[in-house]
Amino acid sequence: MMLQLKCLLVFFGIHSFVSAQETTLLPTGKPVKSMYMVSRLSTMPGSSWQAGGGLVYGWGLLHSAGYQFNKVLGAGAGAGFELYGSGMPISLPVFAEIRTYLGKPKKVSPFAVWAGGWGFVNNGSNNGDEGEDVWKGGWMGKFQIGLLFGNHFTVHSGLSVQAMKRQWTNVWNQGFGTDNLLMQRLEFGVGLSW
Amino acid sequence: MIAPGCLRDKCTSDQTFVRFEPIYLSEAEMRSDLSVEAPHTLQNTGKIYAYGNYLFINEQKEGIHIIDNSNPAEPQPLAFWRIKGNVDVAIRGNILYADQYIDLLSIDLSAIQQPQQVCRQKKVFGLLGYDVYRGYLVDYKRTEETMELECTDNRVGLGWFMEGDVVFTSNESSGGGASLPTGVGGSYARFGLVDQYLYTLDHNSMKTWSVANPSCPSQLDSVYVGWDIETLFPWKNRLFIGSQTGVYIFNNQNPQRPVYETTFWHATGCDPVVCDDKYAYVTVHDDTPCNGNSNVLLVVGIEYLPATAELAQYDMKQPKGLSVRGDKLYLCDDGLKIYDKSNPQDMKLLAHLKGLDTYDVISLDADHLILTGPGYLAQYDVSDPANPREISRL
Numbered sequence: 001m002m003l004q005l006k007c008l009l010v011f012f013g014i015h016s017f018v019s020a021q022e023t024t025l026l027p028t029g030k031p032v033k034s035m036y037m038v039s040r041l042s043t044m045p046g047s048s049w050q051a052g053g054g055l056v057y058g059w060g061l062l063h064s065a066g067y068q069f070n071k072v073l074g075a076g077a078g079a080g081f082e083l084y085g086s087g088m089p090i091s092l093p094v095f096a097e098i099r100t101y102l103g104k105p106k107k108v109s110p111f112a113v114w115a116g117g118w119g120f121v122n123n124g125s126n127n128g129d130e131g132e133d134v135w136k137g138g139w140m141g142k143f144q145i146g147l148l149f150g151n152h153f154t155v156h157s158g159l160s161v162q163a164m165k166r167q168w169t170n171v172w173n174q175g176f177g178t179d180n181l182l183m184q185r186l187e188f189g190v191g192l193s194w
Numbered sequence: 195m196i197a198p199g200c201l202r203d204k205c206t207s208d209q210t211f212v213r214f215e216p217i218y219l220s221e222a223e224m225r226s227d228l229s230v231e232a233p234h235t236l237q238n239t240g241k242i243y244a245y246g247n248y249l250f251i252n253e254q255k256e257g258i259h260i261i262d263n264s265n266p267a268e269p270q271p272l273a274f275w276r277i278k279g280n281v282d283v284a285i286r287g288n289i290l291y292a293d294q295y296i297d298l299l300s301i302d303l304s305a306i307q308q309p310q311q312v313c314r315q316k317k318v319f320g321l322l323g324y325d326v327y328r329g330y331l332v333d334y335k336r337t338e339e340t341m342e343l344e345c346t347d348n349r350v351g352l353g354w355f356m357e358g359d360v361v362f363t364s365n366e367s368s369g370g371g372a373s374l375p376t377g378v379g380g381s382y383a384r385f386g387l388v389d390q391y392l393y394t395l396d397h398n399s400m401k402t403w404s405v406a407n408p409s410c411p412s413q414l415d416s417v418y419v420g421w422d423i424e425t426l427f428p429w430k431n432r433l434f435i436g437s438q439t440g441v442y443i444f445n446n447q448n449p450q451r452p453v454y455e456t457t458f459w460h461a462t463g464c465d466p467v468v469c470d471d472k473y474a475y476v477t478v479h480d481d482t483p484c485n486g487n488s489n490v491l492l493v494v495g496i497e498y499l500p501a502t503a504e505l506a507q508y509d510m511k512q513p514k515g516l517s518v519r520g521d522k523l524y525l526c527d528d529g530l531k532i533y534d535k536s537n538p539q540d541m542k543l544l545a546h547l548k549g550l551d552t553y554d555v556i557s558l559d560a561d562h563l564i565l566t567g568p569g570y571l572a573q574y575d576v577s578d579p580a581n582p583r584e585i586s587r588l
Contacts, residue, residue, distance in 0.1 A: 175364025
């Protein structure tokens with residue numbers, strides 16, 4: 001069984017971590033094989049889909065919890081709040097994640113996180129004189145790499161995507177339509193891990 | 195700052211438009227003679243004219259259904275008169291006047307089973323346009339089309355736009371587009387007869403005809419009114435012309451040459467108008483061809499013309515045709531509404547029949563109402579206005 005797992009990890013190009021000892025301690029002094037909880041605050045810059053395509057910043061606050069089986073495989077789930085720009089609705093992402101520590105733990109331990117799930121969106125927003133918008137959520141995904149410091153502090157960067165739909169109406173001309181949005185953002189942030 | 199610029203949010207918009215593709219016909223193609231056919235089913239019913247014991251129901255751009263209404267409880271379809279391009283009718287004596295695209299036809303009704311086309315006045319009505327290579331623009335073929343557009347596309351959210359000569363308008367939310375105008379001497383009529391004069395509207399002008407020689411009217415006058423005129427309601431010595439932005443009032447004391455008197459402006463929308471001695475009743479409703487977003491019934495004081503004044507405004511769902519008789523006002527809005535208009539500034543709702551898709555209503559007499567909607571005609575006994583009773587349906 002262990003051999004099969006090693007083969008799998010070799011296949012995914014992370015063979016250098018396979019030999020890690022599961023009893024290794026993280027920079028925080030906590031054993032690798034243990035429950036974990038992480039909270040992180042991120043900013044998510046990118047170019048707006050709107051005319052002009054100016055730089056916009058989103059914000060996100062996520063919390064996740066899970067179990068780290070060994071250095072290379074931890075699994076958990078999380079939820080939080082995200083806002084991709086003014087005029088956008090707040091989304092409530094609910095996701096599953098896989099967490100990996102890269103290299104041998106030292107004072108600073110690099111890590112990577114893959115997350116995927118569904119971003120729920122609050123339902124309605126008034127678009128002023130133009131009418132009522134109804135927002136619907138969609139799938140979301142994240143890839144983050146970061147550093148865990150001994151004081152439980154983390155920094156990370158990565159990529160974040162979130163699909164949404166906006167059903168709009170125009171009271172002036174009885175027009176309506178559905179916008180299919182895919183927010184594609186860089187992500188930079190800080191967090192706490194314990 | 196460069197890196198975020200490499201990632202761009204994506205947005206595509208699924209938007210449904212109503213596509214209007216122009217239909218062109220040559221003069222020769224437009225000029226088919228009247229032919230009598232077996233009765234047809236009512237489909238896209240247009241305006242209605244009641245004359246004697248007969249109902250003449252326009253089938254939009256196709257012809258006229260002839261109904262024997264001797265017994266309103268059992269109206270009998272007699273025939274279908276195919277008149278391609280017909281929208282309006284008016285009858286005086288035994289002559290029916292009908293438009294056919296750009297022409298005015300006179301049809302002798304003396305033998306209603308064997309009508310005779312007795313006159314054709316050529317090129318008297320303006321149409322939507324003319325192209326030297328393709329002919330007259332007579333209509334638009336209407337289809338719905340859903341497009342996937344980039345959200346930054348200029349067409350997203352537009353009320354309308356054109357691609358070549360195809361017009362796209364934003365989709366209707368009302369779903370009421372299938373209904374077509376009807377009105378027999380009713381509020382949607384564009385033909386009006388006063389004594390020996392026939393008044394006709396096309397898209398922007400009113401023409402005056404003498405019917406002293408009934409079988410072949412002669413044109414006396416033509417006056418530009420406005421680009422968006424829709425309905426004509428003769429009342430005493432005045433002609434009330436409904437448009438999308440107001441009611442034009444012409445004085446026809448000299449019936450050969452009606453003179454513009456005043457305009458009552460209102461919010462944009464389709465607007466049939468009817469009158470009694472002191473008041474005009476105007477419905478303003480939104481719809482694709484009419485634009486606007488106002489749905490109201492207006493009561494306008496006309497006692498001291500040319501001065502007019504809006505005396506009352508009633509919020510409605512989407513009011514369309516209306517009719518007045520005595521102290522009653524019959525209104526197509528969310529079905530059929532019957533009001534007591536003894537005090538027009540405080541009208542009382544007597545009855546409301548819901549669940550009907552109605553377009554126009556005609557009061558034939560104090561007890562008898564004709565109600566029209568998409569593909570049907572219903573007759574009501576309104577002797578008890580609080581409890582209207584359907585007596586037949588076609």
